[in-house]
Amino acid sequence: MTTPSTEFTADAAAALPGPAWMQQRRADALARFEARALPTEAEEVWRYSRIDELDLSAYRPVVAREAPTGLPAAVTAVADAAGPRSGLLVMRDGRLSHAELRDDLSAKGVVLGSLLQAAPDEGAEVLGAVAGAPDAFVELATAFLGEAAFVRVPSKVELDAPLVVVHWLDTDGGAVFPRTLVQVGESSQAGVIEVAASDDVAGLAAPVVELDVGDAANLAYLGLQQLGSRVWQVAYQASRVGRDASLRSFTAALGGGYARLRTDSRLAGQGGSTQLMAAFFGAGDQMHDFRTLQDHDAPRTTSDLLFKGAVRDRARSVYSGLIRIRHGAHGSNAFQTNRNLVLSEGAHADSVPNLEIEENDVRCSHASTVGPIDEEQRYYLESRGVPPAAADRLIVGGFFGDILDRAPAPGVRARLRQAVNDRLESD
Amino acid sequence: MTPAREAGGDRGAPAREAGGDRGAPAREAGGDRGAPAREAGADQGSVLSVVGLRAGVPEREILEGIDLELRSGEVHAVMGPNGSGKSTLAHVLMGRPGIRVTAGGVSLDGIDLLALPTWKRAQAGLFLLPQYPTEVPGVSLDDALGEALTAAGRDRAEVPELVAAEASRIGFDPRFLDRPLNVDLSGGEKKRNETVQLGVLGPRFAVLDEVDSGLDIDALRAVARRIEAATTESNLGVLAITHYTRLLHVLRADAVHVLVRGSIVASGGPELAEELEQTGYAPYGVDERGT
Incomplete structure (x- = not known):
């Protein structure tokens, strides 16, 4: 694994790949980041958070030009868990590592790849169009953006299986800035499953996800956060939902040490x-x-x-x-x-x-x-001869059951139920 | 003598005499119910014994010394006005949190139930059909019964078939079986759901807490008939706690006890229930408000 040795400097940002507009965006974002202080718990949107405990100097941006190639077994397992798919994109430490897309979808104009490679010119208009820059972490994420995962479904295309994007964190002590841009064109239907996972490393992840749902389009988005327990996450998901369009977004968060997700959904049409x-x-x-x-x-x-x-x-x-x-x-x-x-x-x-x-x-x-846990519910189940530990397992499983049943990818539901059970019974 | 009585006699306390002690004639056992009683020897019969039971909430005592002895196959009704302690009696037997026992004891075939947590009381053979069955969101009937059977050393794979058979016996629409426990069920559906559970679990004794409240006459009849059948088929003993007599028109009581202000003030045969229907609880010093 790469050992990060750089700090959050202009030189480090400039060393990242990309066309001139991207270089400029990074430099501008870094300047704005440096001009504003990191947030504190005194601010309402950071109240109750652990942001005061964050020591940014404990992390270094991962600036290696190339992502490690090949798919570790853990990544494959994570991707396969999502079930049948239309395509798979793997980003490691914020860098493109693997991309595959069904041929028939490529032929229809579906894009699944790196923004800077797939849409180098129009990328300037796509990047940040939905998210903007609401706080210092989004500025930092743009300043040290390696590559962005880009999903585009053109107008009037319906996907019968989801596109899967895996963000994998490799580097101990690294700060990574995964970015995912999803554009669903007018009257299209798509499903995207995004998985954030890591090795057992200490790290900082500041992912930004931008979901642009065109008029009369339909997007089902499933985010699975299963980062290691020593990873800090400060994530932002922004969506723009067009006229008569529909977004269904589901996040399952089991991982991370401190894991924050800000979700802004703007109903624009x-x-x-x-x-x-x-x-x-x-x-x-x-x-x-x-x-x-x-x-x-x-x-x-x-x-x-x-x-x-x-x-x-x-x-x-x-x-x-x-x-x-x-x-x-x-x-x-x-x-x-x-x-x-x-x-x-x-x-x-x-x-x-x-x-x-x-x-x-x-x-x-x-x-x-x-x-x-509701004492009446536990007593009721016990009155049927159910031991207390089993009663609690049933009640907690039932508590999560109704929401897990609404997860957009049916193949993932059973695994989430199992994960909840394991979490309940682990020591 | 019927086999049921012999079963009682085997224990040295014939059911008839037990009833007779209270001045209530014992039922003509199984034969009277049109179903053969379980063979003597296959089931020796059990005894649920409540002795000098005093209990309440921390602020006040509600039950002021209850004595009851209930045998397998018998139906005892405990009748009383509102606020007499009926529900407290039901729940103290099952071990509801928040109810405190201050004196006395409850045993099932000599096992001290009060020393057991609720789930072990259930495993010992006690079942409570509560007045207001609790909603447990997201938990299916099959899963709850599966855990109960597993804990009892039974095969949980039996559950779906047993549930289907019990539902069919009481005319419970199978589509309700897939709903989370008691969620989005009417009063009558809840009581049928409870009765399905009773049938699957097969307890020795069932405590019915105001089973007739909140359900229509068809549901009441279906539930009462199923429980009545269990008294002969599986020798179930029933403690039917109720305000009104309509339950007892289907589920016939061998003995009736009148509970007023935490004490049993009278015991007798089924005729006592008929008297109560005529007179209400006024003869026991209770006005219409139940105080």
Whole structure:
């Protein structure tokens, strides 16, 4: 594995490959990053986080020009777990390592590859178009962007199996900036499964995912976060949902040490809808930190959010979400539900739902719960002769069951159920 | 003598005499119910014994000394007005968290039930059909019964077939069987669901807590008939806790006990239930509000 030896400097950024526009973007982003301080827990969007514990100097950007080639068995296992697929793209330490796409889809104009190779010229317009640069980590991610995974499904193409993107972290002590850009053209249908995983390394990952769902298009996105326990993640997922389009996004987070995901979904076209779901389960000293924004920016748009998580041992979780109905987004519906199970006395979950509504003719609701396993449910099952440990396993499995059943890739559901079970029963 | 009585007699305490002690005639055992009683010797019969039981919540005592003895195949009704302690009695037997026993004991064939956690009481042969069955989101009937059977050393692979057979016996629509436990079920469907579980688990004693509340007459009849059948088919002993007598029109009681303010104030035969239907609880010093 590469030993990183560089710091977050302009020279390091300049050593990264790419056309002139990319070099300029990196330099500009780095300048803005250096001009703004790292966030602190004093800021509302970082409240309850562990950001004050981050020591950036403990990590070095991975600047090797070439990604390791070949697919480690662990990567293959991760990719195969997703089931039948239309194509596979493997990025290692933010660099293209492997790409395959079914021939019939290539012929239809589907793209699965590196942005800088597949669309070197128009890349300038695609990169950052949905995400913008909401915080210092997104600036840093652009400043040290190696290559971006690029998925394009042209108009009026329907995929019958998902495209799989694997981001694999190899380097101990490395800071990596995986970027994924997904464009689904007008009236198309696609599924994307993205897996973030790592060797047992200490590392920092600041992934940025941009989902652009064209008018009347339909995207099902499944993100599986199974990073090692010594990896810090500060992730940002931004989506733009067009007119009469539909996004279904599901995140399953089991890994990471401190793992944050900010999810912003902007309903930019009339009649669009977004469904945001997440299932997370932290153990040991893990912390899962979710911030969400359901941003209604067009009339008659719908958003439906369901985040469910559990914490055990000393693990912590945060859910903080905002529904924003902008002026003009009349006739919109927005729902937000966060439910948390606290399975150990030393574990803790925070839940902070919020609404910001600038229109009258809207329907919004939010609900959140934090609590231990329901004593009545356990007593009921025990009264049937079910031992307490089995009762807890049933109840926790049932708690996650309804959300896991909604994971867009049916082949992944059973594995997620098993993963939840393993997490519950591990020592 | 019927085999059921012989079974009781084998233990040196004939069922008839047990009933007679309370001034209630024992049922004409299995034969009266139109189904042959289990062969004596195959099942020696069991005894659920409640002695001097005092219990309540930490703030106050609710049960002020309950004595009951229930044998296999018998149906005892415990009737009482609201607030008399009926549900507390049901749940103290099953070991609900939050109910504290201050004196007395409960045993099943000599096993001290109060010393056991709830799940072991169930494994010892006790079943509670609660007034308000708890919803357990995401947990299927098959999975719950599978765990219960596994813990009992039975084969969980039997569950689907047993469940299907029990559902069919009580006219429970199979499509409800796939729903999470008690979620999106009507009152009657919940009680049928509970009765399916009772049939699959095959307990020695069932405590029915207001089984007649919240269900229509068809469901009540189906549930009561199934439990009645179990008293002969599997020699089930039943403690039917109820406010009203309508349950007892299908599930016929061998003995009736009147529970008022935490104490059993009268015991008798089925005629006592009929009296209560006429007079209400007023003769026991209870007004219409149940106080």
